Amino acid sequence: MMSEIQKKVKVHVEKVNKSYGENHVLRDISLDIAENEVVVMIGPSGSGKSTFLRMLNQLETPDNGTIVVDGFDISEKATDINKVRENIGMVFQNFNLFNNYTVLENIMLAPVELGKLDKVAAEKKARELLKTVDLVDKADVSVNSLSGGQKQRIAIARALAMEPDVMLFDEPTSALDPEMVGDVLEVMKNLAESGMTMIIVTHEMGFAKQVADRVVFFEAGKIQESGVPEQVFNAPKNERLQEFLSKVMHA
Amino acid sequence: MKKIVKILIVGVLSLLAFLVTSNNVNAAQTPNYIITTDATYPPFDFQDKNNQYTGIDQEILKTIAKRQGFTYTLKPMSFNAATQSVSSGQADGVIAGMSITDERKAVFDFGTPYYRSGIGWAVKKGSNIKSLSDLKGQTVALKTGTSGADYALSVQKKYGFKVTYFNDSDTLYNDVINGNAQATFGDLPVIQYAVKNGTQLKVMNSKSPIQAGWYGFGVQKGKNAKLLAAFNRGFAEIKKDGTYDKIVAKYLGASATTFTGSKQDNSSVLGILKANNGAFLKGLWQTMLLTILAIILASVWGILLGVMGVSQNAILRSLSTTIIYIFRGLPLMVLAFFIYIGLPGVIGMKIPAFTAGLLTLVLNEGAYTAAFVRGGFAAVDRGQMEASRSLGLSYAKSMRKVIVPQGLKIMMPSFINQFIITLKDTSILSAIGILELTQTGSLIVSRNSQGFRVWAIVAVIYLIVITLLTWLSNWVEKRTRA
Numbered sequence: 001m002m003s004e005i006q007k008k009v010k011v012h013v014e015k016v017n018k019s020y021g022e023n024h025v026l027r028d029i030s031l032d033i034a035e036n037e038v039v040v041m042i043g044p045s046g047s048g049k050s051t052f053l054r055m056l057n058q059l060e061t062p063d064n065g066t067i068v069v070d071g072f073d074i075s076e077k078a079t080d081i082n083k084v085r086e087n088i089g090m091v092f093q094n095f096n097l098f099n100n101y102t103v104l105e106n107i108m109l110a111p112v113e114l115g116k117l118d119k120v121a122a123e124k125k126a127r128e129l130l131k132t133v134d135l136v137d138k139a140d141v142s143v144n145s146l147s148g149g150q151k152q153r154i155a156i157a158r159a160l161a162m163e164p165d166v167m168l169f170d171e172p173t174s175a176l177d178p179e180m181v182g183d184v185l186e187v188m189k190n191l192a193e194s195g196m197t198m199i200i201v202t203h204e205m206g207f208a209k210q211v212a213d214r215v216v217f218f219e220a221g222k223i224q225e226s227g228v229p230e231q232v233f234n235a236p237k238n239e240r241l242q243e244f245l246s247k248v249m250h251a
Numbered sequence: 252m253k254k255i256v257k258i259l260i261v262g263v264l265s266l267l268a269f270l271v272t273s274n275n276v277n278a279a280q281t282p283n284y285i286i287t288t289d290a291t292y293p294p295f296d297f298q299d300k301n302n303q304y305t306g307i308d309q310e311i312l313k314t315i316a317k318r319q320g321f322t323y324t325l326k327p328m329s330f331n332a333a334t335q336s337v338s339s340g341q342a343d344g345v346i347a348g349m350s351i352t353d354e355r356k357a358v359f360d361f362g363t364p365y366y367r368s369g370i371g372w373a374v375k376k377g378s379n380i381k382s383l384s385d386l387k388g389q390t391v392a393l394k395t396g397t398s399g400a401d402y403a404l405s406v407q408k409k410y411g412f413k414v415t416y417f418n419d420s421d422t423l424y425n426d427v428i429n430g431n432a433q434a435t436f437g438d439l440p441v442i443q444y445a446v447k448n449g450t451q452l453k454v455m456n457s458k459s460p461i462q463a464g465w466y467g468f469g470v471q472k473g474k475n476a477k478l479l480a481a482f483n484r485g486f487a488e489i490k491k492d493g494t495y496d497k498i499v500a501k502y503l504g505a506s507a508t509t510f511t512g513s514k515q516d517n518s519s520v521l522g523i524l525k526a527n528n529g530a531f532l533k534g535l536w537q538t539m540l541l542t543i544l545a546i547i548l549a550s551v552w553g554i555l556l557g558v559m560g561v562s563q564n565a566i567l568r569s570l571s572t573t574i575i576y577i578f579r580g581l582p583l584m585v586l587a588f589f590i591y592i593g594l595p596g597v598i599g600m601k602i603p604a605f606t607a608g609l610l611t612l613v614l615n616e617g618a619y620t621a622a623f624v625r626g627g628f629a630a631v632d633r634g635q636m637e638a639s640r641s642l643g644l645s646y647a648k649s650m651r652k653v654i655v656p657q658g659l660k661i662m663m664p665s666f667i668n669q670f671i672i673t674l675k676d677t678s679i680l681s682a683i684g685i686l687e688l689t690q691t692g693s694l695i696v697s698r699n700s701q702g703f704r705v706w707a708i709v710a711v712i713y714l715i716v717i718t719l720l721t722w723l724s725n726w727v728e729k730r731t732r733a
Contacts, residue, residue, distance in 0.1 A: 092634060
């Protein structure tokens with residue numbers, strides 16, 4: 001929903017390519033994402049959407065092209081990627097909570113280790129975040145005792161503890177039991193409403209319709225179509241998108 | 252993390268440097284010679300009931316040193332290690348009932364020949380073997396590196412026997428007595444002394460030694476001329492005033508109990524323990540010291556290598572792989588001999604046996620540790636590293652805060668296992684003459700011939716220590732889990 005007022009560009013991607021051997025997973029991808037924008041990326045498995053997302057904080061490196069996040073060119077070798085990553089939160093499909101720490105310690109680790117907050121302030125912040133994800137009573141338990149849905153909400157709180165300006169979500173609900181999905185999506189929806197810039201890879205079409213400012217359809221390593229949800233879901237122009245939607249909507 | 256790794260490397264290196272040099276400093280300050288000897292070669296070299304080294308060689312050396320005004324540190328070890336230590340420059344002189352041969356003259360300078368000996372051969376008491384020709388198809392037990400062994404090999408084809416080798420006389424005699432071998436060749440006075448002390452052997456040529464020759468005190472060829480001259484002066488003196496004859500008579504005319512303790516002491520486990528408690532405690536202390544130092548240093552070194560093995564840097568990774576490959580592949584004893592006997596010749600510096608032994612353990616156990624440390628880190632889910640990096644933590648910080656703690660937990664059982672293996676492996680270092688528990692057992696057996704009882708005692712001591720070590724490790728594991 002790029003309005004007539006020119007919004008600040010948060011993520012700028014230009015002509016990015018990535019191959020694994022013979023497999024060309026991303027082909028000449030270019031995409032700009034504005035501040036406060038919520039972008040949902042859909043597409044069949046292996047279409048390159050997760051690889052694209054992981055490139056935005058350099059968990060994958062592009063073969064060529066330019067990626068600028070928050071004004072930092074992360075495709076440039078001289079850029080201190082650790083500093084840039086402090087401002088990009090990431091939520092993983094498999095949660096990846098630190099098994100050797102309690103819930104509270106998971107949330108506190110990065111702010112304390114990176115000198116953003118002292119221990120007292122970090123704990124206060126962590127408890128506030130636990131309130132927003134509705135898990136205050138779990139502060140001192142081991143992460144292994146949590147359900148999947150609880151783990152994912154803690155993972156979101158952990159990322160938010162660094163006060164990022166961009167949040168990346170890599171299929172955040174794909175590993176959850178169906179009854180857990182709602183709680184996690186609720187947290188994400190609140191986050192979107194608070195104005196967070198979010199880039200989300202998901203198969204939850206209902207959520208995309210409801211929350212996204214823009215939906216981007218990936219297929220065969222390319223962005224085949226993008227636009228506001230009404231257009232992408234109700235009047236898809238691209239043939240492959242039509243095919244994809246007919247499959248996922250009637251599944 | 253890099254800083255910690257650096258500190259660890261510096262720490263380990265400086266500790267090793269300290270261990271290498273500390274003994275050197277002593278050697279340089281006083282005119283103190285290092286003399287090696289055979290740990291079990293009665294009546295020339297053996298421990299008496301008070302655990303003091305004695306015998307014909309030892310009394311000659313002691314008397315000469317006193318009169319000529321030099322001091323020495325005695326290093327008892329296997330005959331082979333004793334001679335090689337001198338030829339490689341690790342020690343200054345060797346007195347170990349060593350026959351003077353042309354071959355040895357190429358490597359050693361010998362002092363005045365001090366004892367005329369010859370080769371004898373012996374069989375089990377009551378054996379059917381009457382002459383050398385009866386040895387056809389039989390097995391002959393030999394002590395490695397001795398003239399007896401050389402002679403036996405020279406006639407092996409003629410008489411058609413097989414040979415088997417041993418490093419110490421007592422085990423060798425027992426092999427003949429137990430019937431695994433049928434005969435042995437060795438220095439005549441040595442066999443005679445053993446027989447007189449109750450070894451159930453029969454000497455076949457007591458009146459006619461084969462290849463009669465002389466024993467000599469040896470130094471490295473072209474080195475230590477001063478020591479050699481002092482020995483020769485002193486020897487001429489004791490020969491002249493009759494001290495020499497008294498020494499020889501004392502040993503060849505004495506009965507077993509004079510030196511080895513009473514029969515009563517030797518016939519029960521309690522008696523053996525009482526008679527040797529000092530020796531056992533000393534041996535145990537050396538074993539414990541080696542084990543504890545090796546466990547600490549090998550763990551540090553192993554973790555360092557393991558971290559290198561999962562590093563992002565390909566050079567570090569292959570360096571780690573190569574080091575693990577080499578030191579896991581080398582038998583512990585080969586590594587010990589290489590460091591103790593081989594290396595000093597190359598680096599031109601003496602390495603004390605304890606340091607060489609410790610280094611051997613650290614390199615060997617460290618390589619095994621590194622292998623399971625690398626595996627343990629690799630077993631930590633990849634997502635843990637990604638999550639940590641995505642928050643902005645550096646690789647080193649992620650390793651330290653997230654991967655290492657989880658990896659160590661996975662590795663804990665392997666660590667405990669490796670600690671126990673390290674304790675047991677210290678026994679192999681008896682080969683380079685470290686007087687730890689196993690070597691202590693060998694020495695006591697060589698004196699009292701109570702193999703079964705002594706080795707049972709040694710075995711029980713090892714089991715007790717291993718049990719304690721296991722308890723301690725389990726306790727630590729529980730603590731770290733909580």
